[in-house]
Amino acid sequence: MSNLLSIGASGLNAAQVALTTVGNNISNVNTTGYSRQTVVQTEAISQSGGGLTIGSGVDVQSVQRAYSDFLTSALWTANSGMQRATSTNNLATTLNSALSASGNLQGALDSFYGGFSTVANTPGVASSRQSLLGSAGQMVTVFNTLSQQFTAQLSQVNAQISTTVNSINTVASNLASINSKIHAAGNSVPNDLLDQRDNLVQTLSGYMGVSAFVQSDNTISVYGSSGQALVSGDKSFALQTAPNQYDASRTEVVDSTGTVVSGKLSGGTLGALLDYRSNVLDSVQNQLGQAAVALSTSVNTQQAKGLDLNGKQGGPMFSVPAPTVLTSNLNKGSASVSASISNVSQLTGSDYTLSYDGSKWNLATTSGQNVPMTANPDGTYSADGMTLSLSGTAQAGDSFQIQPTRQAASGLTLVMTDPNGIAAAAAxxxxxxxxxxxxxxxxxxxxxxxxxxxxxxxxxxxxxxxxxxxxxxxxxxxxxxxxxxxxxxxxxxxxxxxxxxxxxxxxxxxxxxNSNGLNDTSNALALAGLADTKILNGGTQSVIDSYGTLTTSIGTVGSQAASNLTTQTSLYNQAMSAQQSVSGVNLDEEAASMVKYQQAYQASAQVISTAQTIFSSLITALHG
Missing domain, CATH: 2.60.40 (Immunoglobulin-like)
Incomplete structure (x- = not known):
């Protein structure tokens, strides 16, 4: 009867483990990252004797997670894409809001150029000239405000980059700690540690694109999208932030070896921030600056072609900053560079890197495209509408970053204060x-x-x-x-x-x-005509056209970001659904399992009771 008793006991134990497992599943139905657990049972090995083989009950081999490597990896990838899309959409929404909140630049430009037509119709009326200067001041304010909004968002992006890097390092450190516990557990790794491991990788994938590899001891190694190690065994390799070598206010991401990897990272929140800063925010700032340079240059040039109300050659109406030249903090030589704008129509929306290779200077856009330079007789160089002047002695590897229009809109200033200075007459x-x-x-x-x-x-x-x-x-x-x-x-x-x-x-x-300056308004008409004059991009765009292109670009970024967010969210939901179909807890299924194991428990208890009854009967018979 001992066999029947042990068989019943094994069944009772198996049912109890299964009930406990089902109860744990039900308790964690809303726990993020929890994988449904199942009991693996095997038939106990029987011992033969007397020509018969009688079963020996059941063994509980293990409690396993319902898990799929493929579906989990797909979920990490989808999460990285969705978080990137979410961050980009948030940034694009803020950019569109900044454009709306900064004032109507289109209307300000129309009012400004229209003011020259009014002066042409009433050249001797002081109020017309004063109104024109008022419109010019309002337009400058809109340029300044919009540029300041862009700069403010740039500062926010830099701060978010630092915050995100800190979050990545915290998660990576926690993951290394979990790896250490998993390794210490040996072959019997608790399922909750594996769930925590995968959940941390899921969190990490939201911050940046990652690839993960499970090792033979169930620890996991994680690498960033540029190939740098983030976690290996019980060690984490922290990312760092550092000032850009040219612009100390610009935050760059550096890996554990000290290499700048900002341009190599993709996916997740960090990838979105870095991509948006380089490909959207820098671009719109430069485009707005192009418009400011073209406005200032064209109006000042036309002013100089006319006579003001005092009979003098027209003076400048606006001032705009010269191109910004930033020196690398790695430079060893004594060279310095200054830049000026020589041809507005050849200006581009790019920034440039001027570098010395030990024998000659080379110019390229910051995106890496080589730009040919023309050497001038006076020792300067010309390229893309700029004139570059060099002095001092450079050493191989020295470099400078040139931003032709980045600060132009924020630095645009109305310098004319006397309405009589408007040069309405031909010179x-x-x-x-x-x-x-x-x-x-x-x-x-x-x-x-x-x-x-x-x-x-x-x-x-x-x-x-x-x-x-x-x-x-x-x-x-x-x-x-x-x-x-x-x-x-x-x-x-x-x-x-x-x-x-x-x-x-x-x-x-x-x-x-011109001795008929009071009655001649030909130069005022020429100034008004600048509204339609193709000044930019090789003579294909006016200032107003340029701003229209800018607003269209910002709108397109916003619509594409919203569309991409919808797509990525759908992909994430599909990946989550697929993963949860394997690993998720279904309460209906668990309820059915609970009834099944409860009945098994009761039946095993009955087997034990039967064994006890038989044993008692035998004892009674022997003493009878």
């Missing part, structure tokens, strides 16, 4: 001599170089014969001469004229400062 006019006998006439004098010191000094264009011309200054010095044909342009002292008709021999025209 020069041509007057025909009363003795002229030909049909030639000059309707307008075009200023080609407003910086020419002799621009307003006066000159005479004469035609010694119908087929020749000569330009002399007021002192009688010949400035230009040559043969002449109808429709030919004649230039000197920073201006040019194209006579119409046919001048006769000895005809003359006097070129001088």
């Amino acid at each position: 020069l006019s041509a007057t025909a001599a009363t003795s002229n006998t030909g049909t030639g006439s000059i309707s307008a004098v075009t200023v080609t170089d407003p910086t020419n010191a002799a621009l307003l000094s006066g000159a005479t264009v004469s035609f010694p014969s119908a087929n020749s011309y000569q330009v002399t200054n007021n002192a009688g010095t010949v400035l230009a001469s040559g043969s002449y044909a109808a429709g030919q342009t004649i230039s000197a002292n920073g201006w040019s004229v194209t006579p119409s008709g046919t001048p006769a021999a000895n005809d003359k025209f006097t070129i001088g400062a």
Whole structure:
């Protein structure tokens, strides 16, 4: 009867373990990262005797997790993608809000350029000029505010990068600690440690893209998307943050070897922050700066081509900062670099790295695209609308970062305070001599170089014969001469004229400062026309077009981020559903299992009771 008793006891024990396991499953139905556990039972090894083999009961071999390596890895990948999409969407939403909150730059530009048309219609009315300066000031404020909003978000992104790196290090350290406990447990690893291990990897995948490999002792090794080790056995390898080598306010991510890995990380919150900063925020700041540079340069240039209400050549209306040149903190030489903008139409939205290889200077965008440079006779270099001036002695490996337009919008300033300084009139006019006998006439004098010191000094264009011309200054010095044909342009002292008709021999025209400045508004009309003048990107975009492109780009970033978030969330939900179908707790199934094991427990108890009854009967019979 001992056999029957032990069989009943083994069944009772197996049912009790199963009931305990089911109860644990039910208790953890809402526990994040919990994997459903099942009891693995095997038939006890029987011992044969007398030609018969009678069963010996049941053994509880193990309590296993319901687990799939493939589905769990897929969930980690999906989580990394969803957290990246979530962070990008949040950042893009903030960017769109900043654009709306900073004021209507489109309206401010329209009002500003429209103010020149008003001045052209009422050149002598002081209120028109004052209103134009007011519109200019409002427009500058919108430029400044929008740029400040971008800068504020950049500071927030840098802070979030530091916070995320700290979170990654904390999780990695905890994971290494769990690895240590798993290793110490040997072959009988508690399921809760394995659940904690996987849950920590799940958390880590939300911060950055990772790849994980389970070792033979059930510990796990985790690597970042750039291949750097984060966890190996009971050791974690902390990431660090450090100032950018050019810009100390810009936070970079450094691995445990001291290598900057910001450009190599992807996935998760950290990947989103780094990608957004480089590919979105830097770009929109530069685009806004391009518009500010084009506005300032074009208006100031046209101002210089006219006369103000005081009869003087027009002065600048705006100022804008020169390109920013940042020196690497790794430089060993004494070289320094300065930059200026020489051709607005050739400006791009890129930033650049100027580096010295020991024999020559090389220029590339910060994304790594080589940019050809032209060496000028004065020792400077020209590239992408910039002029670079170098001094001092460089050593191999020295480098500089150049930001042509990054600070332009925030530094745009209205420098004109006197409404009379608006140069509404053309700078020069041509007057025909009363003795002229030909049909030639000059309707307008075009200023080609407003910086020419002799621009307003006066000159005479004469035609010694119908087929020749000569330009002399007021002192009688010949400035230009040559043969002449109808429709030919004649230039000197920073201006040019194209006579119409046919001048006769000895005809003359006097070129001088416009004496009809109060009534002439041709330069104001030219200033108003800058609204449609294609200044940027090789002469294909106006300032207003450029801002339209910027708003479209920001809107596109927002819509793409929202769409990607929807997609990634769907993929995550699918991955979670698939993983939970294997590892998740189903209360209906557990309830059914509980009834089954409860009945098994009761039946095993009955077996024990039967064995006891039989044994008692035998004892009674022996004593009867």
